[in-house]
Amino acid sequence: MTGAVPLQQGMLPDTIANLLGLDAFGIAGDVVAALLGAFLIANFLLINTAFAGPWAKRKITAAFTDRIAVNRIGPFGLFVIVADAVRLLSKELIVPEGADRPAWDLGPLLIPFSALLGFAVIPMGSGLQLADPETGLAFAFAASSIASLGLIMMGYASNNKYSLLGGLRAVASNIAYEIPLIVTGVSVVLFTGTLQMSEIVAAQEATFVSIAGIAIPQWFAFVNPFAFALFVVANVAEVGRNPFDIPEAPTEIVAGYQTEYSSVYFVLIYLGEFIHIFLGGAIAATLFLGGPAGPGPAALGIVWFTAKIWAFFLLTQWLRSAVPRLRVDQFIEIGWKGMLVLSFANLVLTAVIVGVLTTL
Amino acid sequence: MIGILKGMATTMKHALDGKTFTVEYPDVAPEVSPRFRGVHKFSQERCIWCRQCENVCPNDTIQIVQDDQRNGEQYNLHIGQCIYCRLCEEVCPVDAILLTQNFEFTADTKDEFVYNKEQLKNVPWYKGIDPLNSRNPDRGAWIGEGDGEVDYQ
Amino acid sequence: MSLEEPEPDAPATVEEQSADELAELLGDHVIGREEHLNAPGYVVRPDEVQAVLSTLKEDAGYDHLSCVTAQEYEDRYESIYHLKKYDDPTQEVSVVVPADRENPVSQSGEAVFRTADWHEREAYDLVGIEYDDHPDLRRILLPETWQGHPLAEDYEQDRPQVVPLREHANPLQEDHRSEQDTDTMYLNIGPHHPATHGVLHLKTVLDGEQVADVESDIGYLHRCEEQICQNGTYRHQIMPYPDRWDYISAGLLNEWAYARAAEDMADIDVPEYAQVIRTMGAELCRIAAHMLAVGTFALDVYGDFTAIFMYAIRDREKAQNILEDLTGQRLMFNYFRLGGVVWDLPEPREEFFEKTRDFLEDLPEALEEYHDLISSNEILQMRTIDTGVLPPEVAKSYGATGPVARGSGVDYDLRRDDPYGYYDELDWDVVTEDGCDNYSRLLVRLREVEESAKIIEQCIDLLEDWPEEDRTIQANVPRTLKPDDDTEIYRAVEGAKGELGIYMRSDGTDKPARFKIRSPCFSNLQTLPEMAEGEYVPDLIAALGSLDIVLGEVDR
Structure with missing residues (x-):
């Protein structure tokens, strides 16, 4: 777990402070540098979401269903992003009668912010990391879990029975699948011995096996594919994508907790959902796919990292095209009786292997 | 699990083969069958004002106004109300009312869909197809008298 | 079914x-x-209907109440x-039950046939006959506040349907929680809901996520x-x-219902050539309709914008292209005439045959894809097997027919059992499945597409070899039809x-005095509570999807 780790040259705020000479201003300079860093990271994610939501998602769905999709505005229809932004933001914000106001307004804010918060500790490569606390992994999981609170707030405050059902389903699913998710994540921590994200990435640098001169790195997806599969499944459920989109289930409970939201709040919710998918992909990439690692110079880290989170996004869309939604009871049953058992089995197995390896 | 993977493989195959089924409509005018029934075209030169079309129309879409010498004055057709059953074309003995392949009609209000004979005359052919050439209505059957007593009504 | 080998x-x-x-x-x-x-x-007394x-x-084994017609003389x-x-x-x-002119009361048949429930409610609603012992005699198609019975003789068409505000009391305003049972929740599914396939309103009482009670509100x-x-x-x-009526591309099938009744009533013979064309067109419509049924069912179970829906629509589109070539329209065909069809096959005939053959050739591959995507998917099987169970006896009691009955193992298909058109000359099979669940109904539809393809193929072969001088498409039918006074036919x-x-x-005039439509969807929809009660909400949606209702036909 030691050695020269190129990624750890320093966190993004330090780089910014050095660059702009903010060091001289003491704590105030640190704060400004941190804010600037956060602004940069958030914008990077918002740009990704802008591509993913109004454009890529449509294009991908169209490809799966033999259609063309957005191609009328701009090259490849890319300007639809602008058009959609204008369209969505100029819609009327309809507030349902009897909505529980502060909660109803806070819910849509919580979702994107919880997801963005999770990105604070993700090493995105090319020196892009806001903070690297020793409890990084725990922080990422904790931050993304705040979204559940937003979901139940929205479901409850909307004064709509479909929303209530959706909110309750969201909480049930998040609880059922967060435990296997975290337990599977812990099995990686058993290997690395640390929760610090940069350390986890660094632990995957070493060569696992070398086939015909091509060194395959020690990514945990290769070391323990079973854990990786479990993690991806639990992750898909955690972000609420097919076949686990029980909380939304448009054909059953009409988009659940989002039923009553329009205009800006609708945008916020969808921003939150997409950033959540990306956060899920980011955590999976960090834990199992070597984070920003990839061929080429370390400066390309951000490119590889982006490719990995987009791969997870693509997977969710692929599942959406072909996999039926589970029924709510089957979904919970699989969570508690299947995933939980498997993830603990994986944990025990990993612990035994790690124990044997370290004693040797 | 195998079934799920098979389903995913099928959709991925469709995603990768690049074939699409979309007709890029406003840019490309779609192919329409020669028999397709669209907006009507009326020819006053041919019309003999027999009012059979008005009579057969199932939902009173056609309105004909005549003067006291039974000369035709107006021929109105509500293309928004029409159900495009083509019975008027079928009964017309002189092909004065035809259904073109033209399926595009838009208006701001329903009232604008009430076409008078001038408007009906100016309905363009779709891609220059004259439906009379592509359809051969069996008029012999239409004017059948049955096997029983002849019914002059 | 061929005549040479009768079924056991x-x-x-x-x-x-x-x-x-x-x-x-x-x-x-x-x-x-x-x-x-x-x-x-048989004319019977109005108080002895049940007996x-x-x-x-x-x-006597008359176990199928197809329809209840009400009319006023x-x-x-x-x-x-x-x-x-x-x-x-x-x-x-036919059991004919006259009721008094001044006080039209008749005994309900609901105790014997469950399906009489809705049919009698409709009769009450539109004609105004009241049924004794009916469990729930309310209006069914018209709003509760409607004044008068529209198909009754003395109905004032011009009477404004303005009713006092108090009669328009919002039924949702009262708290639907009953005093004893505070664990349930009342939920309106529809009339604007993505999975109700139109404007259907399901009044649902939920116990958690489970359906405690469901009632369809139609009209x-x-x-x-x-x-x-x-x-x-x-x-x-x-x-x-x-x-x-059933506007989901089943047009020719519906036209045939009217054509058959009217031709039998006026004693018109249809030329064989026209019958073959009718059979071919009708089966193309059936394929198109089943494609949409499968696609929307997948939509209900899979979620929004699953690929299957698009693939099904794509294949339906091909069938519709052929129908457009044949009839001149994609949905509202108006192709049949009494005594035949309006047009012969489009010229050049070879091109039409080739196009249809291509469609039939591609169909097995497309069906293979559907099986890969739908029926062999384990999650779908988890979702649909043993959910929405409709036992055959219950199905019969509700007058269920079509794929819904055949999915419950009821071997009932009028094309074979009461042959018309050219069906009894062709070689095909009636598809049944014994599962009685959502999955069986899905399989029945997928397999019926194959059978329809077989029928179309045989029709094409026949039409190709049909001698040119024999191609009569319409019988000699008088331009005005006036069937004898008081002729009745179902x-x-x-x-x-x-x-x-x-x-x-x-x-005795050239217009029918009473025209009653027995809609299959109307009867099939009645079975929904039997299938859905006690199940989860997603299964209610799946069961509704597997019934494949078209609200245009339910409400007429």
Whole structure:
């Protein structure tokens, strides 16, 4: 777990402070540098979401269903992003009668912010990391879990029975699948011995096996594919994508907790959902796919990292095209009786292997 | 699990083969069958004002106004109300009312869909197809008298 | 089904009673006899309906109440119970129940046939006959506040349907929680819900996520189709409207229902060549309709914008292209005429045959894809097997027909059992599945597409070799049809969703005096509570999808 780790040259705020000479201003300079860093990271994610939501998602769905999709505005229809932004933001914000106001307004804010918060500790490569606390992994999981609170707030405050059902389903699913998710994540921590994200990435640098001169790195997806599969499944459920989109289930409970939201709040919710998918992909990439690692110079880290989170996004869309939604009871049953058992089995197995390896 | 993977493989195959089924409509005018029934075209030169079309129309879409010498004055057709059953074309003995392949009609209000004979005359052919050439209505059957007593009504 | 190899349970084995035997069986209940073109009619007293129906059901085997027709004469009201046998639908009997002009009350048949529930509610709603012992005699198609009964003689068409505000009290305003049971939640599913396939309103009581009670509220798409037909002439003006009942591309099947009833009523023979064209067109429509049924069912189970829906629509589109070439329209065909069809096959014929053959050749591959995507998917099997269970006896009691009945193992298909068109000359099979669940109904539809393809292929072969001088597409039919006064007929065909029947009574004019549509979706939808109660909400949605209802046909 030691050695020269190129990624750890320093966190993004330090780089910014050095660059702009903010060091001289003491704590105030640190704060400004941190804010600037956060602004940069958030914008990077918002740009990704802008591509993913109004454009890529449509294009991908169209490809799966033999259609063309957005191609009328701009090259490849890319300007639809602008058009959609204008369209969505100029819609009327309809507030349902009897909505529980502060909660109803806070819910849509919580979702994107919880997801963005999770990105604070993700090493995105090319020196892009806001903070690297020793409890990084725990922080990422904790931050993304705040979204559940937003979901139940929205479901409850909307004064709509479909929303209530959706909110309750969201909480049930998040609880059922967060435990296997975290337990599977812990099995990686058993290997690395640390929760610090940069350390986890660094632990995957070493060569696992070398086939015909091509060194395959020690990514945990290769070391323990079973854990990786479990993690991806639990992750898909955690972000609420097919076949686990029980909380939304448009054909059953009409988009659940989002039923009553329009205009800006609708945008916020969808921003939150997409950033959540990306956060899920980011955590999976960090834990199992070597984070920003990839061929080429370390400066390309951000490119590889982006490719990995987009791969997870693509997977969710692929599942959406072909996999039926589970029924709510089957979904919970699989969570508690299947995933939980498997993830603990994986944990025990990993612990035994790690124990044997370290004693040797 | 195998079934799920098979389903995913099928959709991925469709995603990768690049074939699409979309007709890029406003840019490309779609192919329409020669028999397709669209907006009507009326020819006053041919019309003999027999009012059979008005009579057969199932939902009173056609309105004909005549003067006291039974000369035709107006021929109105509500293309928004029409159900495009083509019975008027079928009964017309002189092909004065035809259904073109033209399926595009838009208006701001329903009232604008009430076409008078001038408007009906100016309905363009779709891609220059004259439906009379592509359809051969069996008029012999239409004017059948049955096997029983002849019914002059 | 070919004539050479009769099925082991062929209709011939069903015991048939002569009209006099039946009269004897019913004994004193019968107070008069009528002759309908399709069946003998027995006039019974209005307070003995249950006894008569149950005798006919238990002792004579008439286990299928197809339809209840209500109408008003100058001197009386009348309800007609059209009874059939599931094993042999050519054996029919009509139970005619006159009711008093001033005080139209008649006993309900709901205790014997569950399906009578909705049919009698409709009769009450539109005609105004009241049914004693009916469990829940309310309006069904029109709003509760409607004034008058629209198909009654003295109905004032011009009367404004303005009612006092108090009668428009919002039914949702009261708290639907009952005092005893505070654990349930009342939920309105529809009329604007992505999975109700139109404007259907399900009043659902939920216990957690489970359905404690569900009641369908229909009538949002009621367009007075029966009255429209009563105002049209037999010869031409009625034919465009059947297309609009089940508008999910089942147009030709619907047109055939009217054509069959009217042709039998006016005694018109259809040339064989036209029958083959009709058979081919109708089966193309069936494929198109089943494709949409499978696609929307997948949509309900899979979630928004699954690929299957798009693939199904794509294949349906191909069938519609062929139909457009043949009929000139994609949905509202108006292609049949009494005594034949309006056009021969489009010229050049070879091109049409080739296009259709191409479609049929691609179909097995497309179906293979559907099986890969749908029926062999484990999650879908988890979702659909043993959910929405409809036992055969319950299905029969509700008058379920079509793929819904065949998915419950009820071997009932009018194309074989009551042959019309060219079906009995062709080689095909009736598809049944014994699972009684959502999965079976899905499989039935997928396999029926294959059977329809077989039929179309044989029709194409026949049409290709048909001698040119024999190609008569229409019989010689008078331009005005006036069937004899007081002729009554009920005739049904196998529509995309099941038995689509037409009852017509003539009054000597060129327009029918009563035109009644027996919609398969109407009867099938009635089974929903049986299938959904106790299940989870997602299964309610799946069951509704597997019924494949079209609200245009339910509400008419």
